[in-house]
Amino acid sequence: QKPRRTFEKSGLVIPDQSFHVYLENVTNTDNEDIQTMVDKGRYFTIFAPRQSGKTTFFYDFCRSIEGDPYYIAILLSFQTYQNLPGSEFYENVHTNIQEQITDRxxxxxCKELCDIICLFSLQCIFIFK
Structure with a gap:
Protein backbone atom coordinates (compact mmCIF):
# COMPACT_ATOMS: atom_id res chain seq x y z
CA GLN A 1 0.00 0.00 0.00
CA LYS A 2 1.28 3.41 -0.98
CA PRO A 3 2.09 5.64 2.01
CA ARG A 4 -0.30 8.51 2.61
CA ARG A 5 0.84 12.00 1.90
CA THR A 6 0.85 14.48 4.74
CA PHE A 7 0.87 18.22 5.19
CA GLU A 8 4.29 19.35 6.36
CA LYS A 9 4.40 21.52 9.45
CA SER A 10 7.93 22.82 9.01
CA GLY A 11 10.99 22.41 6.86
CA LEU A 12 11.43 21.41 3.25
CA VAL A 13 8.45 19.92 1.45
CA ILE A 14 9.28 16.56 -0.14
CA PRO A 15 6.93 16.44 -3.15
CA ASP A 16 6.38 12.68 -3.26
CA GLN A 17 5.67 12.52 0.48
CA SER A 18 3.83 15.77 1.16
CA PHE A 19 0.93 17.71 -0.23
CA HIS A 20 2.10 20.88 -1.93
CA VAL A 21 1.25 23.26 -4.73
CA TYR A 22 3.22 22.75 -7.93
CA LEU A 23 4.56 26.19 -8.79
CA GLU A 24 5.03 25.49 -12.47
CA ASN A 25 4.54 28.21 -15.04
CA VAL A 26 4.79 30.96 -12.42
CA THR A 27 4.73 34.33 -14.17
CA ASN A 28 4.60 37.97 -13.21
CA THR A 29 2.10 40.53 -14.47
CA ASP A 30 4.18 40.93 -17.65
CA ASN A 31 3.83 37.16 -18.26
CA GLU A 32 7.56 36.58 -17.62
CA ASP A 33 8.57 33.29 -16.01
CA ILE A 34 11.18 33.00 -13.26
CA GLN A 35 13.99 32.18 -15.71
CA THR A 36 13.23 35.33 -17.73
CA MET A 37 13.13 37.48 -14.60
CA VAL A 38 16.46 36.06 -13.42
CA ASP A 39 18.00 36.55 -16.88
CA LYS A 40 16.91 40.20 -16.76
CA GLY A 41 18.25 40.67 -13.23
CA ARG A 42 14.77 41.33 -11.84
CA TYR A 43 13.78 40.95 -8.23
CA PHE A 44 10.68 38.94 -7.44
CA THR A 45 8.81 37.39 -4.57
CA ILE A 46 6.51 34.42 -4.36
CA PHE A 47 3.55 34.71 -2.02
CA ALA A 48 1.94 31.45 -0.99
CA PRO A 49 0.77 29.81 2.25
CA ARG A 50 3.24 28.14 4.60
CA GLN A 51 4.42 24.71 3.53
CA SER A 52 2.99 25.05 0.03
CA GLY A 53 6.31 24.36 -1.70
CA LYS A 54 7.95 27.78 -2.20
CA THR A 55 11.36 26.61 -1.01
CA THR A 56 11.02 23.38 -2.98
CA PHE A 57 10.27 25.47 -6.06
CA PHE A 58 13.46 27.49 -5.55
CA TYR A 59 15.54 24.34 -4.99
CA ASP A 60 14.13 22.89 -8.21
CA PHE A 61 14.76 26.14 -10.08
CA CYS A 62 18.36 26.29 -8.85
CA ARG A 63 18.88 22.71 -10.00
CA SER A 64 17.47 23.65 -13.41
CA ILE A 65 20.12 26.34 -13.93
CA GLU A 66 23.09 24.27 -12.69
CA GLY A 67 24.10 23.56 -16.28
CA ASP A 68 24.44 27.26 -17.07
CA PRO A 69 27.94 28.47 -16.07
CA TYR A 70 26.65 32.05 -15.95
CA TYR A 71 24.82 31.46 -12.65
CA ILE A 72 25.82 30.73 -9.09
CA ALA A 73 22.62 30.06 -7.17
CA ILE A 74 22.83 30.64 -3.41
CA LEU A 75 20.15 29.00 -1.28
CA LEU A 76 19.76 30.09 2.33
CA SER A 77 17.17 28.99 4.84
CA PHE A 78 17.10 31.27 7.84
CA GLN A 79 14.96 28.89 9.89
CA THR A 80 18.09 27.10 11.06
CA TYR A 81 19.59 30.40 12.22
CA GLN A 82 16.57 31.88 14.00
CA ASN A 83 17.83 31.30 17.55
CA LEU A 84 21.46 32.32 17.00
CA PRO A 85 22.94 35.51 18.45
CA GLY A 86 23.73 38.20 15.86
CA SER A 87 27.45 37.56 15.38
CA GLU A 88 26.95 33.80 15.10
CA PHE A 89 24.08 34.34 12.66
CA TYR A 90 26.23 36.45 10.33
CA GLU A 91 29.18 34.08 10.61
CA ASN A 92 26.96 31.11 9.67
CA VAL A 93 25.40 32.97 6.73
CA HIS A 94 28.85 34.04 5.53
CA THR A 95 30.21 30.48 5.77
CA ASN A 96 27.17 29.03 4.01
CA ILE A 97 27.45 31.49 1.12
CA GLN A 98 31.19 30.97 0.84
CA GLU A 99 30.79 27.16 0.74
CA GLN A 100 28.11 27.34 -1.94
CA ILE A 101 30.19 29.68 -4.11
CA THR A 102 33.27 27.47 -3.70
CA ASP A 103 31.33 24.29 -4.53
CA ARG A 104 29.82 25.90 -7.63
CA CYS A 110 37.12 27.71 -12.33
CA LYS A 111 40.77 28.52 -13.09
CA GLU A 112 40.86 31.23 -10.41
CA LEU A 113 39.39 29.05 -7.63
CA CYS A 114 42.55 29.10 -5.49
CA ASP A 115 42.74 32.90 -5.71
CA ILE A 116 39.06 33.20 -4.77
CA ILE A 117 39.49 30.88 -1.77
CA CYS A 118 42.45 33.02 -0.64
CA LEU A 119 40.27 36.13 -0.92
CA PHE A 120 37.59 34.43 1.18
CA SER A 121 40.22 33.65 3.82
CA LEU A 122 41.37 37.27 3.92
CA GLN A 123 37.79 38.48 4.24
CA CYS A 124 37.25 36.16 7.20
CA ILE A 125 40.21 37.71 8.98
CA PHE A 126 38.80 41.22 8.54
CA ILE A 127 35.17 40.34 9.22
CA PHE A 128 35.42 38.01 12.19
CA LYS A 129 38.69 38.85 13.94
Whole structure:
Protein backbone atom coordinates (compact mmCIF):
# COMPACT_ATOMS: atom_id res chain seq x y z
CA GLN A 1 0.00 0.00 0.00
CA LYS A 2 1.28 3.41 -0.98
CA PRO A 3 2.09 5.64 2.01
CA ARG A 4 -0.30 8.51 2.61
CA ARG A 5 0.84 12.00 1.90
CA THR A 6 0.85 14.48 4.74
CA PHE A 7 0.87 18.22 5.19
CA GLU A 8 4.29 19.35 6.36
CA LYS A 9 4.40 21.52 9.45
CA SER A 10 7.93 22.82 9.01
CA GLY A 11 10.99 22.41 6.86
CA LEU A 12 11.43 21.41 3.25
CA VAL A 13 8.45 19.92 1.45
CA ILE A 14 9.28 16.56 -0.14
CA PRO A 15 6.93 16.44 -3.15
CA ASP A 16 6.38 12.68 -3.26
CA GLN A 17 5.67 12.52 0.48
CA SER A 18 3.83 15.77 1.16
CA PHE A 19 0.93 17.71 -0.23
CA HIS A 20 2.10 20.88 -1.93
CA VAL A 21 1.25 23.26 -4.73
CA TYR A 22 3.22 22.75 -7.93
CA LEU A 23 4.56 26.19 -8.79
CA GLU A 24 5.03 25.49 -12.47
CA ASN A 25 4.54 28.21 -15.04
CA VAL A 26 4.79 30.96 -12.42
CA THR A 27 4.73 34.33 -14.17
CA ASN A 28 4.60 37.97 -13.21
CA THR A 29 2.10 40.53 -14.47
CA ASP A 30 4.18 40.93 -17.65
CA ASN A 31 3.83 37.16 -18.26
CA GLU A 32 7.56 36.58 -17.62
CA ASP A 33 8.57 33.29 -16.01
CA ILE A 34 11.18 33.00 -13.26
CA GLN A 35 13.99 32.18 -15.71
CA THR A 36 13.23 35.33 -17.73
CA MET A 37 13.13 37.48 -14.60
CA VAL A 38 16.46 36.06 -13.42
CA ASP A 39 18.00 36.55 -16.88
CA LYS A 40 16.91 40.20 -16.76
CA GLY A 41 18.25 40.67 -13.23
CA ARG A 42 14.77 41.33 -11.84
CA TYR A 43 13.78 40.95 -8.23
CA PHE A 44 10.68 38.94 -7.44
CA THR A 45 8.81 37.39 -4.57
CA ILE A 46 6.51 34.42 -4.36
CA PHE A 47 3.55 34.71 -2.02
CA ALA A 48 1.94 31.45 -0.99
CA PRO A 49 0.77 29.81 2.25
CA ARG A 50 3.24 28.14 4.60
CA GLN A 51 4.42 24.71 3.53
CA SER A 52 2.99 25.05 0.03
CA GLY A 53 6.31 24.36 -1.70
CA LYS A 54 7.95 27.78 -2.20
CA THR A 55 11.36 26.61 -1.01
CA THR A 56 11.02 23.38 -2.98
CA PHE A 57 10.27 25.47 -6.06
CA PHE A 58 13.46 27.49 -5.55
CA TYR A 59 15.54 24.34 -4.99
CA ASP A 60 14.13 22.89 -8.21
CA PHE A 61 14.76 26.14 -10.08
CA CYS A 62 18.36 26.29 -8.85
CA ARG A 63 18.88 22.71 -10.00
CA SER A 64 17.47 23.65 -13.41
CA ILE A 65 20.12 26.34 -13.93
CA GLU A 66 23.09 24.27 -12.69
CA GLY A 67 24.10 23.56 -16.28
CA ASP A 68 24.44 27.26 -17.07
CA PRO A 69 27.94 28.47 -16.07
CA TYR A 70 26.65 32.05 -15.95
CA TYR A 71 24.82 31.46 -12.65
CA ILE A 72 25.82 30.73 -9.09
CA ALA A 73 22.62 30.06 -7.17
CA ILE A 74 22.83 30.64 -3.41
CA LEU A 75 20.15 29.00 -1.28
CA LEU A 76 19.76 30.09 2.33
CA SER A 77 17.17 28.99 4.84
CA PHE A 78 17.10 31.27 7.84
CA GLN A 79 14.96 28.89 9.89
CA THR A 80 18.09 27.10 11.06
CA TYR A 81 19.59 30.40 12.22
CA GLN A 82 16.57 31.88 14.00
CA ASN A 83 17.83 31.30 17.55
CA LEU A 84 21.46 32.32 17.00
CA PRO A 85 22.94 35.51 18.45
CA GLY A 86 23.73 38.20 15.86
CA SER A 87 27.45 37.56 15.38
CA GLU A 88 26.95 33.80 15.10
CA PHE A 89 24.08 34.34 12.66
CA TYR A 90 26.23 36.45 10.33
CA GLU A 91 29.18 34.08 10.61
CA ASN A 92 26.96 31.11 9.67
CA VAL A 93 25.40 32.97 6.73
CA HIS A 94 28.85 34.04 5.53
CA THR A 95 30.21 30.48 5.77
CA ASN A 96 27.17 29.03 4.01
CA ILE A 97 27.45 31.49 1.12
CA GLN A 98 31.19 30.97 0.84
CA GLU A 99 30.79 27.16 0.74
CA GLN A 100 28.11 27.34 -1.94
CA ILE A 101 30.19 29.68 -4.11
CA THR A 102 33.27 27.47 -3.70
CA ASP A 103 31.33 24.29 -4.53
CA ARG A 104 29.82 25.90 -7.63
CA UNK A 105 33.18 27.19 -8.86
CA UNK A 106 34.69 23.71 -8.35
CA UNK A 107 31.94 22.20 -10.52
CA UNK A 108 32.67 24.83 -13.17
CA UNK A 109 36.42 24.04 -13.02
CA CYS A 110 37.12 27.71 -12.33
CA LYS A 111 40.77 28.52 -13.09
CA GLU A 112 40.86 31.23 -10.41
CA LEU A 113 39.39 29.05 -7.63
CA CYS A 114 42.55 29.10 -5.49
CA ASP A 115 42.74 32.90 -5.71
CA ILE A 116 39.06 33.20 -4.77
CA ILE A 117 39.49 30.88 -1.77
CA CYS A 118 42.45 33.02 -0.64
CA LEU A 119 40.27 36.13 -0.92
CA PHE A 120 37.59 34.43 1.18
CA SER A 121 40.22 33.65 3.82
CA LEU A 122 41.37 37.27 3.92
CA GLN A 123 37.79 38.48 4.24
CA CYS A 124 37.25 36.16 7.20
CA ILE A 125 40.21 37.71 8.98
CA PHE A 126 38.80 41.22 8.54
CA ILE A 127 35.17 40.34 9.22
CA PHE A 128 35.42 38.01 12.19
CA LYS A 129 38.69 38.85 13.94
Missing amino acids: LKKLN
